[in-house]
Amino acid sequence: MAKEELKIGEISKPRFEYRSFGRCFKKQAERMARLSIPVPEKVWERKSIETYIVSRTNDVNNTKIRDGKMDIKTFVQAIDGFEQWNPLMKGEFPISAEVLEKEVFPAFKVNNLPKLDKAQYTLGEFLDIICSNPDLQAVTVEKVRYGYMVNDTICETGDVYINGAKVETINSESTELEDIRKTVHDVGLDGIENINYLQAIKRVIGMIDKPLAN
Numbered sequence: 001m002a003k004e005e006l007k008i009g010e011i012s013k014p015r016f017e018y019r020s021f022g023r024c025f026k027k028q029a030e031r032m033a034r035l036s037i038p039v040p041e042k043v044w045e046r047k048s049i050e051t052y053i054v055s056r057t058n059d060v061n062n063t064k065i066r067d068g069k070m071d072i073k074t075f076v077q078a079i080d081g082f083e084q085w086n087p088l089m090k091g092e093f094p095i096s097a098e099v100l101e102k103e104v105f106p107a108f109k110v111n112n113l114p115k116l117d118k119a120q121y122t123l124g125e126f127l128d129i130i131c132s133n134p135d136l137q138a139v140t141v142e143k144v145r146y147g148y149m150v151n152d153t154i155c156e157t158g159d160v161y162i163n164g165a166k167v168e169t170i171n172s173e174s175t176e177l178e179d180i181r182k183t184v185h186d187v188g189l190d191g192i193e194n195i196n197y198l199q200a201i202k203r204v205i206g207m208i209d210k211p212l213a214n
Contacts, residue, residue, distance in 0.1 A: 016082040019171035021200040022214035036148035043147030061107035093123040
């Protein structure tokens with residue numbers, strides 16, 4: 001069976017991903033840029049401000065909010081350290097209490113969330129609930145991302161500001177594991193830890209006592 005042709009910014013079947021975070025990936029970023037085929041101008045540089053909701057008791061559901069919309073992805077499997085995540089739910093604020101109680105709150109895997117007494121909640125009201133829970137934290141994540149395409153994998157480097165603390169990220173994702181393996185090797189990322197966004201954020205804010213890749 002022919003492998004799927006990936007295009008940046010378009011939906012495909014669930015992808016596997018290698019990603020890492022650290023202080024500097026200058027050499028690897030330079031190689032990624034040189035190895036990349038031309039990519040659409042719209043992905044040369046992308047900026048966004050997002051809010052991630054992290055939970056002390058959850059590492060399998062990734063919840064983020066951007067432009068008033070909530071997106072939750074759930075961990076499916078890891079093969080050779082490359083992680084696969086699938087969409088779990090999408091919602092928009094104001095959001096109904098029913099959706100919060102049945103879809104959003106369970107994703108956090110905490111037991112001490114309040115009983116909701118309104119039909120729907122604004123983003124601000126939702127964040128008030130999050131901030132009142134000692135096991136949850138809303139984290140502001142600003143991203144400046146630079147897109148590439150290497151070995152038929154969708155790649156990026158980026159500057160990421162986690163509550164203002166700057167770290168660098170680099171990644172390769174594809175539906176084909178062999179293409180990611182080749183890209184990781186060609187770019188010079190062999191042996192560098194695969195760290196997803198949830199793990200990186202928790203390490204930076206001190207929720208996990210572990211350093212980043214470098």
